[in-house]
Amino acid sequence: MALGEPGLNHGGFHRRSANHGKFMEKFGRRDTSVVSKNNSSCHVQIDSIALFPDILEAIDRLRLPTVLQEAVTVVQFGSSNGQISVDNVVAILQRLKEKFGRTIGQEPEYQVFFQDLPTIDFNALIKLLNASILPNQDVHPVDCYAAAVAGSMYDRLFPVSTLHFGCAMFDLNCLSRIPESVSDRHSPAYNGGQTGLHRSSVATIKAYSAQAKEDLCNFLAARADEMADYGILCLNFRCRDSDSSTSYSTPHEVIGDCVWDDFIDKGIISADMRDSFNPLHYWRSVREITEVVADFSSDFEVHKEVVQQVHIPAGSASVASTPSPSLSSTAMLRAHFGKEVTNLYLQRYEQVLLEGIGNQTLSYHQSTTWMIVVLIRKPRG
Numbered sequence: 001m002a003l004g005e006p007g008l009n010h011g012g013f014h015r016r017s018a019n020h021g022k023f024m025e026k027f028g029r030r031d032t033s034v035v036s037k038n039n040s041s042c043h044v045q046i047d048s049i050a051l052f053p054d055i056l057e058a059i060d061r062l063r064l065p066t067v068l069q070e071a072v073t074v075v076q077f078g079s080s081n082g083q084i085s086v087d088n089v090v091a092i093l094q095r096l097k098e099k100f101g102r103t104i105g106q107e108p109e110y111q112v113f114f115q116d117l118p119t120i121d122f123n124a125l126i127k128l129l130n131a132s133i134l135p136n137q138d139v140h141p142v143d144c145y146a147a148a149v150a151g152s153m154y155d156r157l158f159p160v161s162t163l164h165f166g167c168a169m170f171d172l173n174c175l176s177r178i179p180e181s182v183s184d185r186h187s188p189a190y191n192g193g194q195t196g197l198h199r200s201s202v203a204t205i206k207a208y209s210a211q212a213k214e215d216l217c218n219f220l221a222a223r224a225d226e227m228a229d230y231g232i233l234c235l236n237f238r239c240r241d242s243d244s245s246t247s248y249s250t251p252h253e254v255i256g257d258c259v260w261d262d263f264i265d266k267g268i269i270s271a272d273m274r275d276s277f278n279p280l281h282y283w284r285s286v287r288e289i290t291e292v293v294a295d296f297s298s299d300f301e302v303h304k305e306v307v308q309q310v311h312i313p314a315g316s317a318s319v320a321s322t323p324s325p326s327l328s329s330t331a332m333l334r335a336h337f338g339k340e341v342t343n344l345y346l347q348r349y350e351q352v353l354l355e356g357i358g359n360q361t362l363s364y365h366q367s368t369t370w371m372i373v374v375l376i377r378k379p380r381g
């Protein structure tokens, strides 16, 4: 379902030149340290510094729609309702305008879709968009038509062959559902005894892996229909370092389950309550991603597959949110354990982390693996 938003029908975005300059300086790096301030979200920093160059470079490959009157359509899947999402789209539009300004005299029109689950607060997103279009003499507006699209990115959302540029950043680690077997006490994949996947059994990881494969297949099948010929799709994933023989997560993240164990020992929560929580996120291995992408070789040409290490500060609030570098994990914890217990957990997590850094059993940075995949829709016969 696409929701046209009256207030956005002809929005003009404005430039955020300071951040833009920062990530432009970092082009070409493949081993990146991320500096984070308290309360900032890691994915904001990674987006800007480490991953965005590949996405901007991909934009330069985009061809104009064959029908000149057609608008250039840009979609951000799993856009959330945060400022970063608006800023990312501004940067994408600016690059598109630079590109087409160089290559043709007349600018195309732009249609931008902010896509996410129906459960997010789209009103908050719309307020942000409206704030971004306020007049400001210091900056040049980027005109576009914007709309919010509510639905699951694992389903079809757009008409056939209508999207020119799409990106899913920090979204494809979110699964469409928690595999049923991991909540079934009689299944070998039962994930009792933990809240994450950091110390789970091979059977549990296999159940998540199967769900992640199904989801990525559904995502790519839907996009194969929706992308216009030569349309570009940019995806990023947090990954495991390699396959199941290596540990699923960093030593910093394992702290989380130790804190929950302690809470059970102290009677703060019951073991049942802990055991019935399972994450909705999964870090695929690079091989798991490339294999699914290869299955779509008749639809997409792989323009780029880049794997890089990003060193995330251990002390950032988002690391404490357990399975994902995003605050959405904290929201899941709150929904299950309640606000009070979750806040206690976050405090305790940070305390254990700082102690570990202080006595040098943990490093300040945790090294995480990320993969960027840039696909080009092959022309249809």
Ligand SMILES: C[S@@+](CC[C@H](N)C(=O)[O-])C[C@H]1O[C@@H](n2cnc3c(N)ncnc32)[C@H](O)[C@@H]1O
Residues within 6 Å of the ligand: 043, 047, 077, 078, 079, 080, 081, 082, 084, 085, 115, 116, 117, 120, 151, 152, 153, 154, 168, 169, 170, 171, 174, 175, 176, 325, 326, 327, 328
């Ligand atoms: C970590 S946030 C990333 C937000 C944004 N892409 C960014 O880079 O700032 C993940 C987003 O994916 C969204 N999401 C999760 N599952 C989804 C699905 N099945 N379809 C669409 N969006 C989804 C969540 O609601 C959330 O807004």
